[in-house]
Amino acid sequence: MTALMTDEEVIQRVLDHVENGSTDLGSDVWREPVENYRSQARFDLEMELFKRLPMVYCPSAALAQPGDYVARSLAGVPLLSVRGDDGIVRTFHNACRHRGMMLAEGDGNVRGGFVCPYHAWAYGLDGSLKNIAGKGGFPGVDVAEHGLKQVATEERGGLIFVTQKEPISAGALDLLPDLIESDQVVFEYTSFTDEANWKLLLETSMEGYHIKALHHKSFYPFGFDNLNVVETYGTNSRIVFPFKRIEKLRERPQSEWRAQGKLTYVNQLFPNTRLATLSNHYLLVILEPVTPSSSRWYIYRLRRPDADDTPEALERAKRDAAFLKDTGVIEDRAAACSIQSAMAGEGNEHFIFGRFETSAVHFHQHLEAHLDELEGLLDADHFGEVPSRTDASNRLRQHVNVLA
Ligand code: FES
């Protein structure tokens, strides 16, 4: 587990930056080939990577009770996660073992298990096949062998992680701090598609260098332009967006400094998830790539457990949420879609990420390292010389350690 800076340390660093007119700086400028945003081959490789990493599937709070389920695609594969009577979350391929119909869509609760809509084969919350309707018509079909196909699932730090294939990077979750408390409540959920590559959409929250230009009327009246504290941990990063009212803390003793209401923490969880700690709620954003030029958003808004359980507290959380989505996030989405449209031309061979854009540089460095590693594995598989996954993971770890 990684120790990130404390609130007090972050606030001190922000106040120093305000005084000096500075911001955290990375060491590198990164040039990312535009082709990496539009190539189908690159997209396919990224999706293969998504199957071999522990990927955030949903928050624990979306599966609070036994029988609660969430069905969605991950790396293009329809999956179904459900909390069992034993409290354990399991994930299955969302495909009936008779003739393959999906057992559920969206989310809900099925305390008694899943019944296939096509011919009513029935499954338990643990994926086992409980009943074949008209069993006499299936001589030789062993019920015990026709449970749903399961994929690896881990519940950790308030999040559900799913790994579909043997992971390329052993221990990828080791560096992850506990990010949200387990007693969170989802108070809002939305999902929609944007016509932009998933990386373009993610990159919008990876730097504060665009606050004044893009968010002149939305975020800039409240926040600083190009003033961020950035920490990296493993493949992930945490970027701090301070509000101007943080300056009021200068008059207060350090022992009273609290981040809540004074800054936003945005954790970029490699590769496709962002978790923001806002004044009165958490925002969990998962971007599921659909094609190289379109992506599906899964957005969960969770209430902090320390929020008092009153209608006023819920109103405050909803106000937070509206402030973001009705203003600045629309501008971010529009920027990503604009870039996507412009990529139809030949205006750029590379996009340039500067020293203010550390979190994005970190993301691209790790994505490239992982895809290189994966390509090596796939080539070896192709020629029948499968290297041990442990060796590959160690090599990747060394690479990641150098970058971290
Ligand atoms: S496809 Fe599910 S019962 Fe037939």
Ligand SMILES: [Fe+2]
């Ligand atoms: Fe933005």
